[in-house]
Amino acid sequence: LFLYLMGSFGAALAFGYVEGNQVNLLITGSLMSWFMLGAWGSLYAYTPENYPTNIRAMGCAYPGGVSRVGAIAGSYIIPIMLGAGWGIKTIMWVAGGVPLIFIALVLLVFGYETRGQDLESVPLVEAHLKEKNAQFAVATPVHE
Numbered sequence: 810l811f812l813y814l815m816g817s818f819g820a821a822l823a824f825g826y827v828e829g830n831q832v833n834l835l836i837t838g839s840l841m842s843w844f845m846l847g848a849w850g851s852l853y854a855y856t857p858e859n860y861p862t863n864i865r866a867m868g869c870a871y872p873g874g875v876s877r878v879g880a881i882a883g884s885y886i887i888p889i890m891l892g893a894g895w896g897i898k899t900i901m902w903v904a905g906g907v908p909l910i911f912i913a914l915v916l917l918v919f920g921y922e923t924r925g926q927d928l929e930s931v932p933l934v935e936a937h938l939k940e941k942n943a944q945f946a947v948a949t950p951v952h953e
Contacts, residue, residue, distance in 0.1 A: 816844035823846030
């Protein structure tokens with residue numbers, strides 16, 4: 810996931826900096842699409858593993874919903890930036906480069922490896938709830 814995010818960063822910047830002919834835009838656009846789709850697929854495989862089974866659907870639904878809000882907002886914000894005289898390079902840095910680097914660094918620092926662990930209970934979430942003496946806000950009943 811980290812590598813796909815870094816590839817997305819590089820491809821987004823290349824897209825903003827290439828000369829505006831069709832071949833350059835096609836190549837950098839294809840690279841950006843490939844890396845973004847790779848990150849997207851990896852993210853949808855990685856995210857569910859970070860939640861205990863009884864809240865996994867909720868834990869995946871909230872980020873999915875927020876991502877759609879961001880996609881809708883971007884459709885309105887980018888034309889406003891272009892209308893305000895921002896160049897493509899600046900827009901690619903603000904809308905693509907900086908967020909991708911930030912997300913990649915957060916993943917690198919705080920990413921949680923679940924390989925070889927019991928996915929029925931994720932220790933970090935369980936420990937946090939025990940510390941706060943709390944219960945899950947929404948829980949799916951587990952039928953045994």
